[in-house]
Amino acid sequence: MTAPAPADAPHHPRLAVGVLAFCGVVVAIMQTIVVPLLPHIPELTGATPAAASWLVTVTLLTGAVFTPVLGRVGDMYGKRRVLVAALGVLVVGSVLCAVSSHIGVLIAGRALQGAAIAVIPLGISILRDELPPERVLSAVALMSSTMGIGAAVGLPLAAVVIENFEWHTMFWVSGAIGLLDIVLVLRCVPESPLRSRGRFDVLGTLGLTAALVCLLLSVTQGGGWGWTSARTLGLLAASVVIALVWGAYELRVRTPMVDLRVSARPAVLLTNVAALLIGFAFYANSLVTAQMVQEPKATGYGLGASLVVSGLCLLPGGVAMVLLSPLSARISAARGPRTSLALAAGIIAVGYVVRYFTSHSLWTIIAGATVVAAGTAIAYSALPALVMRAVPVGETGAANGLNTLMRSIGQAFCSAAVAAVLANMTFVAAGRPAPTLGAYQLVFLIAGGAALLALAVTLCLPGNRADAGTVEGKRRRSGRTRAMPIQEGA
Numbered sequence: 001m002t003a004p005a006p007a008d009a010p011h012h013p014r015l016a017v018g019v020l021a022f023c024g025v026v027v028a029i030m031q032t033i034v035v036p037l038l039p040h041i042p043e044l045t046g047a048t049p050a051a052a053s054w055l056v057t058v059t060l061l062t063g064a065v066f067t068p069v070l071g072r073v074g075d076m077y078g079k080r081r082v083l084v085a086a087l088g089v090l091v092v093g094s095v096l097c098a099v100s101s102h103i104g105v106l107i108a109g110r111a112l113q114g115a116a117i118a119v120i121p122l123g124i125s126i127l128r129d130e131l132p133p134e135r136v137l138s139a140v141a142l143m144s145s146t147m148g149i150g151a152a153v154g155l156p157l158a159a160v161v162i163e164n165f166e167w168h169t170m171f172w173v174s175g176a177i178g179l180l181d182i183v184l185v186l187r188c189v190p191e192s193p194l195r196s197r198g199r200f201d202v203l204g205t206l207g208l209t210a211a212l213v214c215l216l217l218s219v220t221q222g223g224g225w226g227w228t229s230a231r232t233l234g235l236l237a238a239s240v241v242i243a244l245v246w247g248a249y250e251l252r253v254r255t256p257m258v259d260l261r262v263s264a265r266p267a268v269l270l271t272n273v274a275a276l277l278i279g280f281a282f283y284a285n286s287l288v289t290a291q292m293v294q295e296p297k298a299t300g301y302g303l304g305a306s307l308v309v310s311g312l313c314l315l316p317g318g319v320a321m322v323l324l325s326p327l328s329a330r331i332s333a334a335r336g337p338r339t340s341l342a343l344a345a346g347i348i349a350v351g352y353v354v355r356y357f358t359s360h361s362l363w364t365i366i367a368g369a370t371v372v373a374a375g376t377a378i379a380y381s382a383l384p385a386l387v388m389r390a391v392p393v394g395e396t397g398a399a400n401g402l403n404t405l406m407r408s409i410g411q412a413f414c415s416a417a418v419a420a421v422l423a424n425m426t427f428v429a430a431g432r433p434a435p436t437l438g439a440y441q442l443v444f445l446i447a448g449g450a451a452l453l454a455l456a457v458t459l460c461l462p463g464n465r466a467d468a469g470t471v472e473g474k475r476r477r478s479g480r481t482r483a484m485p486i487q488e489g490a
Helices: 013-032 035-045 049-077 079-099 103-130 133-164 169-188 202-225 230-252 266-294 307-312 315-335 337-357 362-390 393-424 437-459 471-478
Strands: 426-429 432-435
Touching: 013 049, 013 079, 013 103, 013 133, 013 169, 035 049, 035 103, 035 133, 049 079, 049 103, 049 202, 049 393, 079 103, 079 169, 103 133, 103 169, 103 362, 103 393, 133 169, 133 266, 133 307, 133 315, 133 362, 202 230, 202 393, 266 307, 266 337, 266 362, 266 393, 266 437, 315 337, 315 362, 337 362, 337 437, 362 393, 393 426, 393 432, 393 437, 432 437
Parallel strands: none
Antiparallel strands: 426 432
């Protein structure tokens, strides 16, 4: 029989959707909030530029590690409970950054902020469990898009704060908003009645953590260490060896951290590959837009824009993502999420074509960046719908966490590729080295190529068949508004 609704279930599901989406935007903003501050960190803290770069790198590492782990913990012990804990970690990290100027403390605080990105897949899982079937796609589309919306909004907001207030202010504000998020979640979001049974896979968690840390450290630091250095190659080799040992272990354990048999299904595997490529393609847009318009006019293509203006170039893309997530849900409902994802990848590729040929005007740069963001909105909305159709209900949190992880890995590879291209294709302008216009155009070609690869992978996904045999399909046919508890391994 259907599980009873929790006692604290809200009377207004739309309020719960809005609260979770707000939480998603806040944690996504944390990923980019320090980017405008990075050039000033050595002066403000006495740290080296290499140490300052860890304020971004460490959030990527902790976000990648904690997203699938907390997704699995949420499936087992309660998704809202874990989501509130993740927001609490964000608050603690924000306070650490707000009270100190020591680079070690700042890195520790940023590590805690990065771990909170798990809020997004946890929110997606709550929405799947709690909403009527006809409302799941639109709500999940909005929740998934918050990752891109936050990235687009975070840069201009941080730029405004840095230019007008003492720099610690933005961490006090983020901590206060985190507390507000916790209160809103406790009042407006119900705890899912669904649990997956079994013991938590401690060894599997440690193995996944070790493999991810080795991989992401080699990718994010390889440019500074040297791509052929012993450290870089050693970490890459270690990540491969650990991943193989971890995979063999996960296939034998009764309740694995990641169910590799489910993850190896074409519908899940190809969706995760597409997520990695979409994450790569999207992140290039965020990385180069602000830097490009800030380049001095002496470069021949730069606009000499201020920090605030450069950040605002991404804001229309954030607005487009908010407006287009419901459209993606309608396309997915009518034509299937595979169609939505294919359309999105094509739009992103078109956006980079626009960017390649229109790199001298502020308005055309904004237009190209907005087209890329629009495609990303549709893609990020379609990805969790594809995942949910392919996995048991009891594994939704872990599966969405893994999909979000693949986007993060794609962003890490993109960051390394962009840094390599811009550092190696330079010339002297106004007495200092600057990337050539060809360097930026090469980045657009690489990102557009990643989008086309995502399109090819998407077309290889199983067709948009009726999902009659899936757990989600049974929910749709029965009209149930709440998830049914299922046995382990369903």
